[in-house]
Amino acid sequence: MTLTQTPPQAPAKQPIRPPKKRLRYALTVAVFLLPSAVPLLLFTLIPMAGSLWTSLHEWNLITPMKWVGLDNYARLLASEETRAAFGHTLYFIAGYLPLVYAGGLGLAMLLNRAMKGRDIFRAIYFLPVVTSWVVVALLWKWLLNPASGIVNWAIGLFGLEGPGWWTDPDWAMPSIILASAWKDLGFVMIILLAGLQAIPNEYLEAARVDGANAWQRFRRITLPLLSPSTFFVVVISLINGFQVFDQVHVMTGGGPAGATQVVVEQVYNLTFKYGRAGEASALSWLLFAVVLVVTLIQVRGQRRWVNYG
């Protein structure tokens, strides 16, 4: 009895409405939400569930699915192929991330000072970022063409013989790394440049007055204060690095001799070349789990080195 007498504790924002108005309000909410909720349900949530379901089956996309439980995961975890695919992906990241970070930081430091035509240089460095991966991969595949490419011709001018680049198993991954770093250099530069510009000049001036040399100022002031931007670059680059596909698919297709078979290329091949869709789905979830764990570790570990001032 008492319950019905106490008016519900409605927050001030949510006035109690008569039923007719409430229906209208519910309709309003629905109209605002449905245009995004329906596509997300159809094209993200249902496929997500479908992918989990598929990963528990053996399926060649044509004949009916066969339930296998967690066998796909077990097989993938034990397989040499999976280890190789993750190995190649890590190789890519290990080459790409230091290169793009060091290059981007160097450029950002150079462009952080007043300089004639700075905006033009900034725009030029950013140009490959807006170019599609497929075009970048094609441009570099041609530059690094072993027999007729301009790079090996230039190396030849010094009396040396250039490597086989993307046709040589030992050089294929470095070729992909080179093209990728070239494309993303400007992106990293812009992020770090914004970070650098947020560092108050007084700090650097004070250090200079106290007799700190350029290296000490960089090491003790610039780098620590730049750490939030560095953190962002590392997190984004790792996520993108684990999901590397476009440039690999165009430049090598995972070859030669499987030397650049990265995880997503493997997912693609398992599905559309070998008709092993169940395994492919399981592998994509393994990749998701790895990216999630790596990202969480970074977020938790950021306390130790990221300085939010």
Place this chain on the structure above:
Amino acid sequence: MARAGRYAVVVLGALVMLFPFAWAVITSLTPAGAVLQTPPDFTPDDAGFGAYERLLETMPFWRIMFNSLWIAVASTVFQLVTSSMAAYAFARLPFPGRGALFAVYLATLMVPLQVLVVPLFIEMRTFNLTDTYFAVLAPTIASAFGVFLLRQAVQQVPKEFDEAAVLDGAGHFRIFALVVLPLIRPALATFAIFGFMASWNSFLWPLVIIRSPEFMTLPLGLANLHGQFTTEWNVVMAGSVVSVVPILVLYLFAQKHVIASVAQSGLK
């Protein structure tokens, strides 16, 4: 002296960034017979547009370029509309379960496309929609990232503005369209740039779902061209050059804003 050295490094770097594009243009003008010659044949005498003619003969290039353009525009417009509406609901319209629903939106952000590609393909195949424009566009109609980005922008709009509009007798649709949207224009512009670039560059999903050249987008068309003309690099470079032009023009116009958007989103 240090200043001159710094300048030299920056100029050298800029040349490294520009050279691949320049070399693509030169290659595209080289006649078929001379492309594979080493050392490269630099004489401009026999430069010509043969590669471009061959490009237009072998694939419906203009149509593919048009596909890329209109799909990028359509997906950007869809995402702007659907995301800003949802953002308004999540920021301004309280209802039971709102927090939980927002969490579901955020969860979809974490799942990468690679996980979704196979079941999405199956879904489209089930409804006989493979190899259609609809299939290419469908996954880009809504964007959880956009809802997240724009919700923050809507939350920053002072509530007093809404309240003033309510006193004037405006309902939620009018407040949304006439008060909130104009005030979050910078966030809309940032999101539009990201949306356009993502669609323009997307490769994996079109690769999976499109087979016929007339529905292809540029990245897929170029990859296909390369597959067909493995040694005719002048034709492949001609395709690359032409496909870079529209985005280059857009970039030149919006350059400052593009760079500012990236820098901003990187700080948050």
